[in-house]
Amino acid sequence: MASEELQKDLEEVKVLLEKATRKRVRDALTAEKSKIETEIKNKMQQKSQKKAELLDNEKPAAVVAPITTGYTVKISNYGWDQSDKFVKIYITLTGVQVPTENVQVHFTERSFDLLVKNLNGKSYSMIVNNLLKPISVEGSSKKVKTDTVLILCRKKVENTRWDYLTQVEKECKEKEKPSYDTETDPSEGLMNVLKKIYEDGDDDMKRTINKAWVESREKQAKGDTEF
Numbered sequence: 001m002a003s004e005e006l007q008k009d010l011e012e013v014k015v016l017l018e019k020a021t022r023k024r025v026r027d028a029l030t031a032e033k034s035k036i037e038t039e040i041k042n043k044m045q046q047k048s049q050k051k052a053e054l055l056d057n058e059k060p061a062a063v064v065a066p067i068t069t070g071y072t073v074k075i076s077n078y079g080w081d082q083s084d085k086f087v088k089i090y091i092t093l094t095g096v097q098v099p100t101e102n103v104q105v106h107f108t109e110r111s112f113d114l115l116v117k118n119l120n121g122k123s124y125s126m127i128v129n130n131l132l133k134p135i136s137v138e139g140s141s142k143k144v145k146t147d148t149v150l151i152l153c154r155k156k157v158e159n160t161r162w163d164y165l166t167q168v169e170k171e172c173k174e175k176e177k178p179s180y181d182t183e184t185d186p187s188e189g190l191m192n193v194l195k196k197i198y199e200d201g202d203d204d205m206k207r208t209i210n211k212a213w214v215e216s217r218e219k220q221a222k223g224d225t226e227f
Contacts, residue, residue, distance in 0.1 A: 003043045010036045075114070075126035084159045087135070089128075089151040095120055097146070105142045105151060109134045112151060114142075130167040133160065 013036060017029040079090045093116060102117040112135075113127040131153070139154030155162075164170040197209065 003040060003047070006036055006040045006043065010040065072123040072125050075124050078126070080165055082155075082162055085155055087131075087153040087155060087162055087165070089153070089165075091126060091149045091151070092147060093119060093124060093149060094147050097144075100144065103142060103144050103149060105140075107135065107137045107140045107153070109137060109156070112140070112153065114149065114151065116149065128166060132162050132164050132167055132170060133157065 010033065013029055013033045017026060017033060020026045020029055075091055075093075077092070081088055091114065102119070104115045104117070106113050110131045111127070111129040112131075114125065116124040134156040136154040136156050141152050141154075143150040143152065164173065
């Protein structure tokens with residue numbers, strides 16, 4: 001019986017109970033009233049339980065993330081070359097035959113980052129910032145080959161040569177070069193080179209340079225400046 005019908009029965013029993021005067025009738029109506037109230041209570045509990053079950057069924061299934069073991073390894077070894085249109089970066093990873101979606105590369109105009117997920121229980125990452133020159137984000141891509149990931153950075157300006165992969169690499173290499181000032185005495189540039197060699201050399205190197213310096217000064221004193 002529907003809850004609405006039970007509620008109507010209960011209201012009618014209450015009305016009859018108010019009007020009844022004989023004890024036997026009142027007792028019967030009171031018992032019926034209790035019975036109907038119990039039925040209504042049970043119906044309400046059943047309804048609440050069903051509603052809770054429906055809500056549980058409507059909840060989205062929990063998303064179980066794939067189990068990843070191991071840790072993330074930073075890639076530091078790579079090779080690169082270039083063509084008129086592309087700068088190509090080669091990363092060697094044994095067993096890199098993983099699903100394509102597990103190899104992700106994100107490009108910006110002056111950087112890229114690579115993430116290889118779940119390769120032999122590990123993930124591998126490589127981030128290169130401050131590329132020497134701008135690249136085309138849309139024209140850049142990746143290729144997964146046997147044991148190798150190839151990153152293709154499309155040059156924004158084609159037919160331009162990159163002497164270095166990054167601006168930082170360029171600055172480091174230029175700092176290592178001896179600084180020659182062509183507007184000053186050429187011998188000063190040589191002195192700077194000798195000074196650097198002397199500072200970086202071991203004791204034997206320092207003795208050799210000292211000996212050469214003394215001999216050079218002696219020759220200059222004699223007017224013989226040939227080397």
